[in-house]
Amino acid sequence: MAQDNPLLLDAATVASWDQTADIVIVGCGMAGACAAIEARNAGASVIAIERSSGCTGTTSAAAGHFYLGGGTAVQKACGFDDDPEDMARYLAAVSIRPDEEKIRLYAHGSVAHFDWLEQQGVPFDRSFYPEKSVVQPTRECLIWTGNEQVWPYRDHARPAPRGHKVAFDGEEGGGALALRILTDAATALGAEILTDSKVEALVSNDASDGSRIVGVRLRNFGETRFIRARKGVILAAGGFGQNAEMVAMHVPILQSAFVQGSPYDDGLAIQLGAAAGGVTEFMDEPFITSPFYPPQDLLKGVLVNGEGKRFVAEDSYHSRTGLISTRQPGGTVYLIVDAEIFAYPRFAELTNQRLVDGYETIAEMEAGLKLSAGSLQATMASYNAHAANGEDPEFHKYPKWIKPLDKGPYAAFDLSFGTAVYTGFTLGGLKVSADGEVLDAAGAAVPGLYAAGACASNLAQDSISYASGTCLGEASFFGRRAGLHAANS
Structure with missing residues (x-):
């Protein structure tokens, strides 16, 4: 041989x-x-x-994130009560084919592994970055980095932030x-x-x-x-x-x-x-992504495909959104926002997530994006009716990110696979x-x-x-x- x-x-x-x-x-x-x-x-x-x-x-x-949990010193210092079993349940829930032995070892050995890293001299601050971001631009340590709060995973395990960034000022270098x-x-x-x-x-x-x-x-x-x-x-x-x-x-x-x-x-x-x-x-x-946040308020917008329909919970971790976006018909994806949350995605220049246009009404946007007559209007009407009650029965977006998109004018960003940079x-x-x-x-x-x-x-x-x-x-x-x-x- x-x-x-x-x-x-x-x-x-x-x-x-x-x-x-x-x-x-x-x-x-x-x-x-x-x-x-x-x-x-x-x-x-x-x-x-x-x-x-x-x-x-x-x-x-890499920015220097380590995905660790189960009650690390940083989690405790920042007031988050995490448990190895919750961490294990979450990792199993998001996996295609969970390797129970590896998940159990990693979840239950996570605290000791964090301590080991510090013993080698790797620095971590006892601080929390509260914004929803791809990476914290400052040296704060703890951040939400996965789909822990996203449905259906939040129903499988109690959510906790587990992204531990090395103490380093800036988005790269940790x-x-x-x-x-x-x-x-x-x-x-x-x-x-x-x-x-x-x-x-x-x-x-x-x-x-x-x-x-x-x-x-x-x-x-x-x-x-x-x-x-x-x-x-x-x-x-x-x-x-x-x-x-x-x-x-x-x-x-x-x-x-x-x-x-x-x-x-x-x-x-x-x-x-x-x-x-x-x-x-x-x-x-x-792994594939084209992150449209930060700023985090853009998570309150909705993502629609070329049929004018939503297809994912917008508060998902950006690589979950990215992968599902690539699977839409023709790769067509638009981010829809209203005047109240309008902002340019922070990485828009790098990702070519261009602003298509602004529109006074959803009907005008539907026509401008060349979507089927009535499709986007129906999607937005249904979303806004439920959002007025703080609900999202279709994709169960976390309540923090739900609001009616009813403050015109409206804007659409093109996040299509093949147009935006993934x-x-x-x-x-x-x-x-x-x-x-x-x-x-x-x-x-x-x-x-x-x-x-x-x-x-x-x-x-x-x-x-x-x-x-x-x-x-x-x-x-x-x-x-x-x-x-x-x-x-």
């Missing part, structure tokens, strides 16, 4: 090993750094291999700060980091008792080297959003979106895992156990091989189950578990 695949080499063909460590980590972003810390704390020697000139990756572009602190912690513990090095293949030892991953081949400035792993190799090298062929095969919708991520999110880690016998899951599910990234990856072991088609662990972070599939299964902080939260949490399990193997 190993001899026929350029991504998987037979150890018998390796003349000599250039270096040896207990654990070899491929990629040193959030998952890799946390795996390195835990492996070193367990007494294992660690070599982390990073393609860039420093430990950066997608984490460095992720980079957290990663620098964690990589410094890993190196202080003795982990060795090889930069400007690309892992090109895994090395398998085809022993009589079964094959096992025992190392990697890498290239560093034209030089080929072999690094042996006594206990395991952990893949933590990102998703596949920058691999045009893989995107076209698995998530073609992202071909019409701006794809976030590191230039090295080329799917190589996933390909390496598959070459070793691992299987993937949720590869066809993207942003996204990949979510699928290698199927792994709760300890990060890469699993094969039979559900058995591929000996010696682990995966964590964006190349692995854990909690974030689609754009509906996602919340800001899920990526950094699960990458750090399951990265730690992979590092510990590999070290103790």
